[in-house]
Structure formats: structure tokens, C-alpha cells
Amino acid sequence: MSEMNPVRSLQEPSPHVRRRDSASIMMLDVILALLPLLIFSFIIYRLDALKVFGISIPTMLLAEWVFVMIKGKMPYDGMKHSFQEKFLYAIKSYTPLNALAPLVSALIYGMCLPASTSWYGVFIGALCGIVFAKLVFGGTGHNIFNPAAVGMLITRLSFSSSMTYSPIYWTEGTSPIIDITTGGTVLSGISSGGYSSIADISLLDLFLGKTQGAMGEVCKVLILVGLLYLLLRQAIDWRITFTYIGTFTALMAIASIAIASSGLVDNFNAWHFIGFEFLSGGMLFGATFMLTDPVTSPVTKPGRYMYALIAGCLTVIIRLFSSSPEGVGYSILLANLLTPALDYPKWASSRWTWKKALLVGGIIFAVILVLLLGIYYGGKIS
Amino acid sequence: MIAKARHIELPAVLLSHQELEEAPLPLFVFLAGTNGRCASYTLDVKEGDHVKIGDKLGMRKGPFFEQPIISTVSGTYLGIEKHLHHTGKTCDFLKIQNDFQDELSSLCHERSEEEIASLTKDDVLNIMKDMALVGLGGSSFPSYVKLQGEHDIHTIVINGVECEPSLASDHRLMLEHPHEIIEGVKYLMKAVGAKEGKICAKWIYKDLESTFSSALAGEEGSGVSYCQVYNFYPQGWEVACIKSATGIEVESGHLPAEYGVLEYNVATIYSLYLAIRYGTPLLERYVQIHGDGVVNPKFFKVRIGTPIQDLVALCGGYTDSGKKKRLIFGGPMMGNTVNSDDVICSPTVTSLLVLDEAPYKADPCVRCGSCVYSCPTHLMPVLIASAVKAGDKAKVKSLHPERCVECGLCAYACTSHINVTEFVRRAKRIAKL
Incomplete structure (x- = not known):
């Protein structure tokens, strides 16, 4: 056997390869x-x-x-540096x-x-x-x-x-959708003026961003582009985004049916109401960029579904019944607050259990109950 | 990336070399006296004695079992030397000077078909004990222990999955010895009364599929079948392999035998075939020397007991990159590093991966959850790691780190390059205290 150059070895625990990612x-x-x-x-x-x-x-x-x-x-090592x-x-x-x-x-x-x-x-x-x-x-x-x-x-x-949610430059010259002096977004319009004040807002304008609001939140089409990119790159968890958007839309649909059937609002267009709620405010932006922040969301699959579900329910309740027009920020923070509880080792698990499924069912049931009671007897919706 | 890791992507330089070479017989062969599992031994030979293949040179003593030390070469016994076992432990090795005659001991006797047909389960169990058969998938756990239970066995799963990326030793064995493996399965099925024997390999190995379909022609009534399983990591894990082959999900903390399934590695079955049919020990294994740290990666057929240094020398030695080398026995995911290359090829050595050092700088955990998604045992490695850091023993215990199989996927998938697996290993030790 020929002599080999000696090897300088290095010991390290397995595994010895890593995914190309950081x-x-x-x-x-x-x-x-x-x-x-x-x-x-x-x-x-x-x-x-x-x-x-x-x-x-x-x-x-x-x-x-x-x-x-x-x-x-x-x-501290006892020396002066x-x-x-x-x-x-x-x-x-x-x-x-x-x-x-x-x-x-x-x-x-x-x-x-x-x-x-x-x-x-x-x-x-x-x-x-x-x-x-x-x-x-x-x-x-x-x-x-x-x-x-x-x-x-x-x-x-x-x-x-x-703050004034100043109108954007391309609507200059045309009459602003809402009285600017009140300084509100379209959502504060529905909050203060009721459904009738937003009944003639075009959904396409909302989708393209021809409205007033926070800078990054208005243009929904660009948010969707960003969402698509993040999903393709798997930089966010689709479970959170889709559960949140799905919960929000489903509850808003239930609410709009309830409002329409209650007859409290004149000339109520349920489709327009759902579309308006979906496309206004920071809901899509929050679902894409804020709620999905991995640090503040739970780590397990069931935990993530429940986290997004709770955030979605809170957003709907805050938007419909509170004095604040926009509920995304609050609901994200409240859901963040629940993250340590959802990750508590005693009941967190990476698979669904019957208890978790029951809990989710209970949450959905309770929120729908709150919605219906609030709409029929709350008197907030006009 | 927040995603489950199921395939291990390797840099192209690590992809293994598949052409087989026969390594020349070594001048000196070393047989383990002590090894990773056995801490002491007794010897029946004196220095200068002549030994033959199959001779029993002594007894290794494990925690609850004894196994004979069987010579894999004929020659002169020279004494005890200290070398490294592939687990990194320094062990006593019996040094034998090879006389290149390969004489068979009188203890090895060939069994006829009739003799084999009359073997009972206890006979097979005793053969396993006498021939020191161990699990060759890497555990080197005595094989007979699995046969001791009183459970009714209906299926034998033969694990040839070898799911670690870049390993090909079992693949090569199955290509070269399909008939022997099938016969071995049949012996074992007869002994335990199993109706089915499933030989599992990854579906990507098309050459194995054709080899086994021709080898199994005419064996329709025997119950032996070739079973293609997924190409995921860790498909070769006992539980995952049984699930893919039979659909039975073995719960953590239970033995496959409780579900009527026995699982053996293909190399174990091959050595069982040799032990039953010819009464000889396993003499040769396919060993890969590969990685970016060796000059010419090669794939050898190696006599058991060969020093690994000889094989590295045949590959042209180590590359001169100026970096430290990681000497990894096993695959890149579960293999362990040793601090010197003074290692002897024991039956469980199938690969030496030499990698240049590539340090990973750990960022703080961003709780992306990839480790939770990837864990094949449904643990929550990130929570275990944080409990270990906090020193919270009760929390560590409630997260069941003992279920971990140390596949390494959590660390592989970690976006922050934290070695999560090492934290879980630490958690296992904490939970045991």
C-alpha cells in the first residue's frame, strides 16, 4: 500500500447536509x-x-x-479592552x-x-x-x-x-368617493354612514386600488401577485393565508345573508357587500404579509389552522360590531397572543385530534351565533 | 421555505460511483473483539494459532447476549490490537495474518435441501446465534432476538430500501444475489410459518425490478414477492417500510411482531442464507468510499476485517483541499463521524463518506415549522429544542423525545441551519434521567 497523506478529521453530529435554504x-x-x-x-x-x-x-x-x-x-474575562x-x-x-x-x-x-x-x-x-x-x-x-x-x-x-386617507392622484378632478374632511377609508364609510354610503362603490376600483386607504393595502391585484410569489416560493404557509381568507369570506357571507334576511338595510346587495368587505381595508394584505409571519404563528399544522381561524373570526366581529372600522391589526395581535397557548406542549400536536376538531367546531358555532345575534338584535348594522 | 422535506438533495459531487471493483485481499484482517454493543470478550485461540474461515475464535459478551467471533479469513492469529470501530469507539481487534488460502473450517457444513426443509424455528434461531448474525442495516443488533417472541407472524418484510441518499450497497447486493435472497426469505418464512415475504426496494431502481421479476419467475406459489416502495427519506425506517409494504402502521413503543410482521434487512437475509445453506459466515460486503474528500471515489467488494485505510489508498487518498475532512460512516443524514481513519470494516460498514468541512452558521429560529412538518414520527422538534434550551425537564418529557429515530430531517429542513436533531438527542438523554 502506498503511503497516504494523513487526514485532519473533524467531528460533528449528523446530519451532514442541509437543505439549500435559509x-x-x-x-x-x-x-x-x-x-x-x-x-x-x-x-x-x-x-x-x-x-x-x-x-x-x-x-x-x-x-x-x-x-x-x-x-x-x-x-467579562478580567481584562481591559x-x-x-x-x-x-x-x-x-x-x-x-x-x-x-x-x-x-x-x-x-x-x-x-x-x-x-x-x-x-x-x-x-x-x-x-x-x-x-x-x-x-x-x-x-x-x-x-x-x-x-x-x-x-x-x-x-x-x-x-x-391622518387623512388622502385620495390618490389618479382620482384628482373627479369627486372623491367619500368626504375627505372626515379623513376615513372606505371602511370607515360603512362604519359611520352605513351600507347606503358605500352602495355605489365599484368593486373593480377597489380591486385595482383606485380608492383611498393605507399605501400598501389599497391595490389588491398587486397583493395577489405578491401572494402568488410567496406561495410559489413557499416562503409563507398557505394554510394560514387560505384559512384566514376562507373564514373571513364565509362569515361575511353568513353575515350578509343574515342582514339581507333581517330587512334592516334598504336596497341591500349581498354580493356587493361580500365583495366590498373582501376588497377593502387590510384584510388581504394582513393575510399575505402579517398573519403569516412565522415567528408569531404556531408551529404545528392544527395550530396554524386554528390560529388563522381565530384571527378570521375576530376580524369579522371587529369589523361588523366594533366602533373601529378596521379589524385586521387587532385580530392579528390577538391571534399572536394565542400562539403560545396553541403551542403549549401539553396539548399541541402535529396531528389532528378529536379534541382539537371539537374545539374548532365550537369556535365556528359560537362565532356564527354571535354574528346572528349581533345582526338581529345588536342594532349596529344599518 | 416552509415545507416538508421528503427528498434529500445532494450536491452533484457527492453522487456515488456505481461501478464495482473487487478490493484485493488484505494482508492482515482484523476481527472485532469488542464492538459497539459488546464490551468484553473471551478468546479460545493463542497467538500463532492457525485459523480457518468459519472458525470460532472466542465469544463476545454483550449486555444480554453472547456471540461467537467468527473468522472471515484463513491464516495465523497474531494477537490483539486497538483500532477504531466505525461507531467511533476504540475496540480490541484480533489481528490475523492472511495466508490467501481461504480454507474452510470443518465447522462449516453444507446443508442439503432435506435438512433445510426439516429446520424448525428454534433451529433457525440457534443457527442465528451460532453464526453471530446481526442486523446489517446498521443496528448490529442480534437477529435472533426478533425470532424469540411468541407472536404469530404472517408477513416477513425484507428491507432493501436504503433510503439515505447516495448509498448503494444493498442495491448492489440485491442485483448480484437475487436468488440467494429469495431462498433466504423462503427459509425464514418456513421457519416462522409466515405466508408472505415481501422484498422491498425503491421504485426508482428499474434494474432491480427486472432482476427480481425474472428471479421470481416460477416462485408464484411460495408467497415471496417483490414490492416497490416510495423514494422518500426515511422510507428505509422499519416503520415506514412496513407501512408501505403491508399497510400496517406500527405504533411507537410497539414491536412489528405484535402486528404479525417481521422485518429484516436484505443483507441480514443474505447472511442468513449463507449460514443455513453453507454454514459460512458473511465474508464480503459492498463498501463505497465516496464524497468530495477522496480523489477517486470507488465502490468495492470488501472482505470483512479489511482496514478502511487500505480502501482509501486504493481510491488515491484524500484530496488536498486544505480543509478538514469529515469521515462519515453511513450516509450523509444519519452517518456518524469518527476522529481517525484507523477503522476496520465490520459487517455493518457499507460506506465511508469523506466530506470537506462546510460549517453552517446558525441563525435564530424563526419558528417556520419545517421541522414539525418534516418529522416522520410526528414530533415537534422546535418545541423540544426550546424546552432543552430552557432546561425544562417536565416539558421535555411531555414532548416524547424518545420516539425520535434520529433521521436528521429536522436539521436538514431547518431554515436557520440549527442542528435540531442534536437538541432532540440531548432531550432523549434528559428524558431518560
């Missing part, structure tokens, strides 16, 4: 899916879009960077994911805001969103709440007086 690639996919919406909002809102994204993106990136610097503190050494040590723990995750959050957060939001509103919402919803929990992968949703709600609730 969390950063998933984040990049989301950014790519958001790109058409981003271009759309820059075309329509121009400098306003630049203001919102120009503030939200640096704020979130910087907050994450400061967090990484604090977290990457050098462990210069600031430069400490800085270089800390910066080593900055990974691509530390840049991409806040970028995704900032983009989604910006899309959820109307273009007219004041600059300090955008800044405070972004900062509160990333710090209180993500960084205090330990950064990427540890947060309970969706940072974009938290930031959006803080801004929308605290700075609503400075």
Missing part, C-alpha cells in the same frame, strides 16, 4: 413580494411614500443595530438576518400607514413597534407580537387626527 432567503422573498406594492406606492404617493419609508426603514434598522450592539457585549475591540467584537454578531428582518418589518409597517401620516407619527410608531414588540423579547425569533402590526396600531390610534 431564513435570510425567506426574508428576501417577502421583500421581493412587497416590491410591486412599494413601486405602486411610490408612483401614486411620490414624496409622501418617500417620507414614510424614508423614516420607518432607518428607524427600525438602527434600533435593531443598537440592540445587536448591546446584546453582543463582550463577556479598548472600545475599538469591544466594538469589533459586538459587530461580529450582526448577521444578514439582523438587517433583513427589520427591513421587512419596516416595509410592512410603512405599507399599513396612510401616506399623509406625519413624520413624527411614522417615527414613533416604528420605534415603539420594533422596540416594544420585538427587541424587548430578545430580537428576531423571540417576539410574541408582529412588530409591524404593533407599530401600525400605535400610529393609527395616537396620530389619527393628523
Whole structure:
């Protein structure tokens, strides 16, 4: 036998191969899916879009960077280190994911805001969103709440007086659909003015984005393009998106039948009502980009179905019966809150059990009951 | 990617070499005294004794069983040397100088058809014990233990699936020895009274399908059949293979025998055939030396007891890439690394995969759920990993890590490149405490 060069061996636990994939690639996919919406909002809102994204993106990136610097503190080893050494040590723990995750959050957060939001509103919402919803929990992968949703709600609730859901440029000259001075979206129209105020809104306009609303949420066709891309790339779980949209549509259909049969509303067109609810507000955007955030959703299949189901039910109930016109943000946060419960090891399982099926049946039954009672006796719907 | 992992994609450099070469007989053959399962042994030979193929040189002592050490070569016994077992343990090996005569011991006696026809289940069990037959799928668990139960067996499943990517040893064995395997199945079926024997292999092996359809011609009444199973990983896992072959789902914590099924690896059946028909031990196995760390990957027919270094030298040695090498025994998914190449080919060695080091940087878990979707035993690896990190023993136990088969799919599928499987292994140890 000839002599071989000796081998320098390395021991590591199996498996020795990995799928060609990474969390950063998933984040990049989301950014790519958001790109058409981003271009759309820059075309329509121009400098306003630049203001919102120009503030939200640096704020979130910087907050994450400061967090990484604090977290990457050098462990105490009894020696004195210069600031430069400490800085270089800390910066080593900055990974691509530390840049991409806040970028995704900032983009989604910006899309959820109307273009007219004041600059300090955008800044405070972004900062509160990333710090209180993500960084205090330990950064990427540890947060309970969706940072974009938290930031959006803080801004929308605290700075609503400075917001006007300004009409888009291509409707300039034509009469605005809703009185702009009230500063509402089409959804707040139905909330304050009843069905009659939205009865003549064209569904096609809603689908193409010829309406007022938050920057990224208005153009449904581009959201669907992004959704298709994400589904093809398997960057999101279709179970969550489709369950959420399905629950929402089915419950809205039940509600519209109930409204039509109750005779409370004059000239009620059930098809138009379902289509209007489906195409207005942030429902599709939330279903595609916010609810599907893997960090804040459960990890098992039954858990994900139940999570999306609960979020869908909450959205419908909040939209129909609460004083807030838009229920997507709240329902996403409430569903996020249920994630640890759905993942609790004692009852979480990766397969369906009879108990889980019963629970789902119970939820659906209870929500339908609430819907019917609320519509017949609540007196909110007009 | 939030998706179940079912196929293992390998880089093209790792795809295996399929042409067979006969490795020259080694000058010295090493037989394991102790091994991964047996911690002690007794010897019946002295240094300088002449031994023949099939001679019993001593007894290995396991936790609850004993098995003879059987020579796979004829020559002179030289003494004990320390080498590595492929599991990474340092073990005592009996060194035998080969005289290249391949004389058969008088202990090996050929059985006639009539003798074989009169063998009972206990006889087969004793042959398995005497010839030290072990599970050659990799477990090296004594084969006779499976026969000891009192359950009625209706089906024998022969596992030739070899689901790990790039492995081809069982495939080669089935191509070369279809008749022997079929005979072995028939012996075992007769012994346990089974009505069906199913030889399972992946459907992508069209050459096996034609080989076995011609080999099984005229065997219609025997109950032996060739069964094509899916090409998923881990299809070769006992439970998955039985499910694909018979439709029976073996619950975790139960034996296949409780469902009337016995499952053996094809190589085990081949060695059983040799033991019953000719009374000889298994002498040769097909061993792959492959991966991007060796110069010329090759596929050898190897006498058991050959040092793996000889085979690597035949492949032209290791590549000179300046990187550290991972010496992996088994496939890329479940194989274990050893810290030196001073390893002896035991019967369960079928592949040495030499890979250049390729470190994966772990990101924080984003809870994508791919590990939960991929787990063939329906565990929740991400929750197990977080419970292990938190040191929560009660939580770890409630997640049943003991069901894990360590297939490695959770780590393979992990979008954050975390070695989830290692966390689950740790959880298994925590749960046992």
C-alpha cells in the first residue's frame, strides 16, 4: 500500500447536509413580494411614500443595530479592552438576518400607514413597534407580537387626527368617493354612514386600488401577485393565508345573508357587500404579509389552522360590531397572543385530534351565533 | 421555505460511483473483539494459532447476549490490537495474518435441501446465534432476538430500501444475489410459518425490478414477492417500510411482531442464507468510499476485517483541499463521524463518506415549522429544542423525545441551519434521567 497523506478529521453530529435554504432567503422573498406594492406606492404617493419609508426603514434598522450592539457585549474575562475591540467584537454578531428582518418589518409597517401620516407619527410608531414588540423579547425569533402590526396600531390610534386617507392622484378632478374632511377609508364609510354610503362603490376600483386607504393595502391585484410569489416560493404557509381568507369570506357571507334576511338595510346587495368587505381595508394584505409571519404563528399544522381561524373570526366581529372600522391589526395581535397557548406542549400536536376538531367546531358555532345575534338584535348594522 | 422535506438533495459531487471493483485481499484482517454493543470478550485461540474461515475464535459478551467471533479469513492469529470501530469507539481487534488460502473450517457444513426443509424455528434461531448474525442495516443488533417472541407472524418484510441518499450497497447486493435472497426469505418464512415475504426496494431502481421479476419467475406459489416502495427519506425506517409494504402502521413503543410482521434487512437475509445453506459466515460486503474528500471515489467488494485505510489508498487518498475532512460512516443524514481513519470494516460498514468541512452558521429560529412538518414520527422538534434550551425537564418529557429515530430531517429542513436533531438527542438523554 502506498503511503497516504494523513487526514485532519473533524467531528460533528449528523446530519451532514442541509437543505439549500435559509431564513435570510425567506426574508428576501417577502421583500421581493412587497416590491410591486412599494413601486405602486411610490408612483401614486411620490414624496409622501418617500417620507414614510424614508423614516420607518432607518428607524427600525438602527434600533435593531443598537440592540445587536448591546446584546453582543463582550463577556467579562478580567481584562481591559479598548472600545475599538469591544466594538469589533459586538459587530461580529450582526448577521444578514439582523438587517433583513427589520427591513421587512419596516416595509410592512410603512405599507399599513396612510401616506399623509406625519413624520413624527411614522417615527414613533416604528420605534415603539420594533422596540416594544420585538427587541424587548430578545430580537428576531423571540417576539410574541408582529412588530409591524404593533407599530401600525400605535400610529393609527395616537396620530389619527393628523391622518387623512388622502385620495390618490389618479382620482384628482373627479369627486372623491367619500368626504375627505372626515379623513376615513372606505371602511370607515360603512362604519359611520352605513351600507347606503358605500352602495355605489365599484368593486373593480377597489380591486385595482383606485380608492383611498393605507399605501400598501389599497391595490389588491398587486397583493395577489405578491401572494402568488410567496406561495410559489413557499416562503409563507398557505394554510394560514387560505384559512384566514376562507373564514373571513364565509362569515361575511353568513353575515350578509343574515342582514339581507333581517330587512334592516334598504336596497341591500349581498354580493356587493361580500365583495366590498373582501376588497377593502387590510384584510388581504394582513393575510399575505402579517398573519403569516412565522415567528408569531404556531408551529404545528392544527395550530396554524386554528390560529388563522381565530384571527378570521375576530376580524369579522371587529369589523361588523366594533366602533373601529378596521379589524385586521387587532385580530392579528390577538391571534399572536394565542400562539403560545396553541403551542403549549401539553396539548399541541402535529396531528389532528378529536379534541382539537371539537374545539374548532365550537369556535365556528359560537362565532356564527354571535354574528346572528349581533345582526338581529345588536342594532349596529344599518 | 416552509415545507416538508421528503427528498434529500445532494450536491452533484457527492453522487456515488456505481461501478464495482473487487478490493484485493488484505494482508492482515482484523476481527472485532469488542464492538459497539459488546464490551468484553473471551478468546479460545493463542497467538500463532492457525485459523480457518468459519472458525470460532472466542465469544463476545454483550449486555444480554453472547456471540461467537467468527473468522472471515484463513491464516495465523497474531494477537490483539486497538483500532477504531466505525461507531467511533476504540475496540480490541484480533489481528490475523492472511495466508490467501481461504480454507474452510470443518465447522462449516453444507446443508442439503432435506435438512433445510426439516429446520424448525428454534433451529433457525440457534443457527442465528451460532453464526453471530446481526442486523446489517446498521443496528448490529442480534437477529435472533426478533425470532424469540411468541407472536404469530404472517408477513416477513425484507428491507432493501436504503433510503439515505447516495448509498448503494444493498442495491448492489440485491442485483448480484437475487436468488440467494429469495431462498433466504423462503427459509425464514418456513421457519416462522409466515405466508408472505415481501422484498422491498425503491421504485426508482428499474434494474432491480427486472432482476427480481425474472428471479421470481416460477416462485408464484411460495408467497415471496417483490414490492416497490416510495423514494422518500426515511422510507428505509422499519416503520415506514412496513407501512408501505403491508399497510400496517406500527405504533411507537410497539414491536412489528405484535402486528404479525417481521422485518429484516436484505443483507441480514443474505447472511442468513449463507449460514443455513453453507454454514459460512458473511465474508464480503459492498463498501463505497465516496464524497468530495477522496480523489477517486470507488465502490468495492470488501472482505470483512479489511482496514478502511487500505480502501482509501486504493481510491488515491484524500484530496488536498486544505480543509478538514469529515469521515462519515453511513450516509450523509444519519452517518456518524469518527476522529481517525484507523477503522476496520465490520459487517455493518457499507460506506465511508469523506466530506470537506462546510460549517453552517446558525441563525435564530424563526419558528417556520419545517421541522414539525418534516418529522416522520410526528414530533415537534422546535418545541423540544426550546424546552432543552430552557432546561425544562417536565416539558421535555411531555414532548416524547424518545420516539425520535434520529433521521436528521429536522436539521436538514431547518431554515436557520440549527442542528435540531442534536437538541432532540440531548432531550432523549434528559428524558431518560
